[in-house]
Structures are given as structure tokens and as C-alpha cells.
Amino acid sequence: MDDQHGILMDTMNELRLAVVRGLGREQVSEVLDRLIEFTRMHFSSEEKLMEQHFFPGWEEHRAEHQRILAQILQSAHRVQHGEQMQMRPLLCFLQEAYSEHIESTDREYGPWFNGRGVD
């Protein structure tokens, strides 16, 4: 999971660079799509693992995943359909949502999994 978090953060960085460098909507959308695809994959692997090992907080954790994903999808939809959109607030939101999720919510399952021999 740590590797996947690394990839998520790298992709976030890529998105930030694309925005900072003033790349066009298409390029920004392309990175955003990749971020969404990877996020889906990562969230669902975490959810499967939590379910398999009966992690007590899995429902709340999944709800948080759904909230984050819904926000990203909504923002991506706006960017991709040419609506006027401030990219910086979107970036701030994503950065905050991901870091907070990884640093607090995701930390909760670590000891649970480790105690059950899951890496």
C-alpha cells in the first residue's frame, strides 16, 4: 500500500506541475484521468483488504474514499467539459484530501494488517 501511496503522490505532483506550468486543458485532463484511474484502483484494493481481514473501521473508511472520489470526479467533469474553473483551489483540495487520508485514515489499518501477517 505504501508503494501505491507513493504513486498517488507522484501523480498529484505531476498534476500540480501541469497546472503550474500552464499546460493546456487537454494535458491537465490527461493527468487528472490517470489520477482518477489510479485512485479507483488503490481505493478498491484497500477496501478488499479491509473486508477480507474484517477491519472494524472499514465502512467508514470506504465512505471517506467515496467522498474523495466523488469530489475528484465532479472537478474533473468540470475541467473536461470546459467550464471555467480555478485549478489552484482544486489542487489544494486534492492535496489536502489525499495527505489527510493517507496520514490519518490509512494509518488506522496498518497495525491491524501487520498483526495478521499482511504487508
Ligand SMILES: [Fe+2]
Ligand atoms: Fe490509501
Ligand SMILES: [Fe+2]
Ligand atoms: Fe484509504
